[in-house]
Amino acid sequence: MNPRLIPAALVLGLLAAIVVAPLAGLLNLGAMPGYESADLQFWQSAYLRRVLFFSLWQALLSTLCSVLPAILVARAFALQPSFPLRGFLLRLFALPLVVPAVVAVMGVVSVYGSDGWIPFGRSLYGLGGILLAHVFFNLPLAVRLLLPHWQAIPQRHWQLAEQLDMNTWQRWRFLEWPALREGLPGVLLLVFMLCLTSFAVVLTLGGGPRSTTLEVAIYQSLRFDFDPLRAVLLALLQLGLCILVASLSLRLQRLPEVEITVDAPTPTPGPRIRPFHLALILLAAVYVAMPLLSMLLDALAGPLSKVITRAALWQSIANTLFIGLSAALLSVSAGWFLLRYSASLALAGQPGRARLIDLAGSIVYVVPPLVIGTGMFVLLSPYVDVFSWVYPIVIAVNALMGLPFVIRILGPALRQNHARYHLLCQSLALSGWNRFRYLEWPLLRRPLGLAMALVAALAMGDLGVIALFGTPNTATLTLLIYQQLGAYLIPDATVTALLLLLLCLTVFWLLERGLGGRLDA
Amino acid sequence: MLEIEGLEFRYGERGLPGMCFDLEVAAGEVLSLIGPSGSGKSTLLNLIAGFLEPAAGQIRLDGVAIETLPAAQRPVSIVFQQHNLFPHLDLYTNVALGIDPSLRLTPTQVSSITDALERLGLSGLQQRKPGALSGGQRQRVALARALVRRRKILLLDEAFAALGPAQRAEMIGLVKSLVRENDMMALLVSHQPRDALIASARTAFVCEGRIETLQPTAELLEASVLPAVREYLGSA
Numbered sequence: 001m002n003p004r005l006i007p008a009a010l011v012l013g014l015l016a017a018i019v020v021a022p023l024a025g026l027l028n029l030g031a032m033p034g035y036e037s038a039d040l041q042f043w044q045s046a047y048l049r050r051v052l053f054f055s056l057w058q059a060l061l062s063t064l065c066s067v068l069p070a071i072l073v074a075r076a077f078a079l080q081p082s083f084p085l086r087g088f089l090l091r092l093f094a095l096p097l098v099v100p101a102v103v104a105v106m107g108v109v110s111v112y113g114s115d116g117w118i119p120f121g122r123s124l125y126g127l128g129g130i131l132l133a134h135v136f137f138n139l140p141l142a143v144r145l146l147l148p149h150w151q152a153i154p155q156r157h158w159q160l161a162e163q164l165d166m167n168t169w170q171r172w173r174f175l176e177w178p179a180l181r182e183g184l185p186g187v188l189l190l191v192f193m194l195c196l197t198s199f200a201v202v203l204t205l206g207g208g209p210r211s212t213t214l215e216v217a218i219y220q221s222l223r224f225d226f227d228p229l230r231a232v233l234l235a236l237l238q239l240g241l242c243i244l245v246a247s248l249s250l251r252l253q254r255l256p257e258v259e260i261t262v263d264a265p266t267p268t269p270g271p272r273i274r275p276f277h278l279a280l281i282l283l284a285a286v287y288v289a290m291p292l293l294s295m296l297l298d299a300l301a302g303p304l305s306k307v308i309t310r311a312a313l314w315q316s317i318a319n320t321l322f323i324g325l326s327a328a329l330l331s332v333s334a335g336w337f338l339l340r341y342s343a344s345l346a347l348a349g350q351p352g353r354a355r356l357i358d359l360a361g362s363i364v365y366v367v368p369p370l371v372i373g374t375g376m377f378v379l380l381s382p383y384v385d386v387f388s389w390v391y392p393i394v395i396a397v398n399a400l401m402g403l404p405f406v407i408r409i410l411g412p413a414l415r416q417n418h419a420r421y422h423l424l425c426q427s428l429a430l431s432g433w434n435r436f437r438y439l440e441w442p443l444l445r446r447p448l449g450l451a452m453a454l455v456a457a458l459a460m461g462d463l464g465v466i467a468l469f470g471t472p473n474t475a476t477l478t479l480l481i482y483q484q485l486g487a488y489l490i491p492d493a494t495v496t497a498l499l500l501l502l503l504c505l506t507v508f509w510l511l512e513r514g515l516g517g518r519l520d521a
Numbered sequence: 522m523l524e525i526e527g528l529e530f531r532y533g534e535r536g537l538p539g540m541c542f543d544l545e546v547a548a549g550e551v552l553s554l555i556g557p558s559g560s561g562k563s564t565l566l567n568l569i570a571g572f573l574e575p576a577a578g579q580i581r582l583d584g585v586a587i588e589t590l591p592a593a594q595r596p597v598s599i600v601f602q603q604h605n606l607f608p609h610l611d612l613y614t615n616v617a618l619g620i621d622p623s624l625r626l627t628p629t630q631v632s633s634i635t636d637a638l639e640r641l642g643l644s645g646l647q648q649r650k651p652g653a654l655s656g657g658q659r660q661r662v663a664l665a666r667a668l669v670r671r672r673k674i675l676l677l678d679e680a681f682a683a684l685g686p687a688q689r690a691e692m693i694g695l696v697k698s699l700v701r702e703n704d705m706m707a708l709l710v711s712h713q714p715r716d717a718l719i720a721s722a723r724t725a726f727v728c729e730g731r732i733e734t735l736q737p738t739a740e741l742l743e744a745s746v747l748p749a750v751r752e753y754l755g756s757a
Contacts, residue, residue, distance in 0.1 A: 157607065162591075162592040
């Protein structure tokens, strides 16, 4: 028997416990307290129709407003392979990944709020604000996901296009669009899914029942209306939508029509610098940088000493660090054992099963955290005080949310390492701790450090399940910000948001460098 | 007649020695270029095609300078080792792009495509996509496109390197007759000395950014006294 099966099976069992058990709790409607079949008329209510429509509508608009400009910006980056600050701007576009949603919300409020640089007035709270915040996150993400498709165009094709005298339209039609077409549906669906399950942004910027999504409605039902049955029905609907979108994106992934190649990927040859391209890039960069800058300025002018002298702040900083670091450790260990097993499966000629294991790690894409949270709430509340279980639940769900990142960052390096050295290790009888110490740690510490840093930062910035289970004693910084916003203490919330951002970036930097080693090592 | 005179190329970085080429190719000739990798063979082809800009020197075709023309206006077609075809387009379209990238063709042009495909033994495969072809067939499509473009200069940048010996010889034979029939001239970069022997009466040996020697092929390959050539061929 494969010795790697046991830890992997334990992880898979844990995954099942975290995901499947709550789902079972959701489906066991008949056992719900206060259940009456009449409640099922909820399916036909105008409320549900409105929530469902708004969920899909805002997700669709957010997706189009993010991805369509991102195509132009990614194209501008691709066709201008060298200009000053190009690397810096691309790194700026990676930043929103680690910026907590509540921080982005404070930035959006700071720029587009009534005292901001570009005041939006009251319409900020509602669809307008939601779109602004979703584009802040997803435009840079889409740019970074789309850019490699241009880089995959062989340099020979650009040279042929030059020789065949293709104009801009013809280059787009014969070179760029065919390359882009493979990846675009996946990017569109991913962004759609992220916006459909977006919680913190809609919660804080939605501004009322008119603009409520399923994700937020679940929270309101559970936390304010004390109506678990409605929460469960909403969660089931949300789950159904997510499964639909996910299966669509699995089906749409077409096999690319490519020539088998021995070339290393080549940079595209640079045509002349086009002011239009640079203007596009600059515009997008300003859009991404503005909320962060404006928030920074607001926070520095804010009630700094008042905020940092509150005991509640330090309590939530401690909670945030504890949850973030525990989730990162749990997530990276779980990913490590899953990947080690899938790597050995792949080497043993079972790539299909290996892929299945990797996919299991990304289950959270299909089952949104709030759905899991609702399931746990329903499952546990008859037996225990769920509010005293907040740490294990939040840590587990955040670890689960980090797992897809762990698999994407660590997977390729680990598989390559395994394929190269497994036979050598066997012949030297290098195994267990020694194998980790001499082989895996030195070669894999860079991706391990990055994965750890990213999951910690994401977990620290997450306002999701904690909103369901958190109490003032167990609040994280994100929940504290939400409470400050709810009390209309916007200057306090801005200062706290800056502290959260600094904390996330510091922890990210420390973990990435501390574990990953120095760049020149 | 293609004349290359004092054609210089320098890399962006300072300190690297530049390249400088002098060469003449007669109409109807297939001239081979051999030499170690990195010696400048492909650079010379890219300079002729207009993908790279020379620092100095001239390229003349029948007395007319062409080195300042943009790549698209040069009397040149090039065939690479791979990526000559757009994988999502069928053979017919891949060839038609050589005439007009807007694909608006006159009936005469359409029949020239059919003729070219037939001449290269590809009739009946018009609707196929490159992925459904063998390596040799793909290079024939690239040659068909060069043929319909009716440009004087054909550059082959290791175009047949991925093919087996028999197929390579066959393709070279094909190139020779195409060049003769259409009054073209070809420059063939290859890593196989045997290719040069089949293809060319004369072969240039490129080394460290210049044409070290230009000789009758058999003489160069079998009796060269130049140490660089003997080292390259392994006959030292």
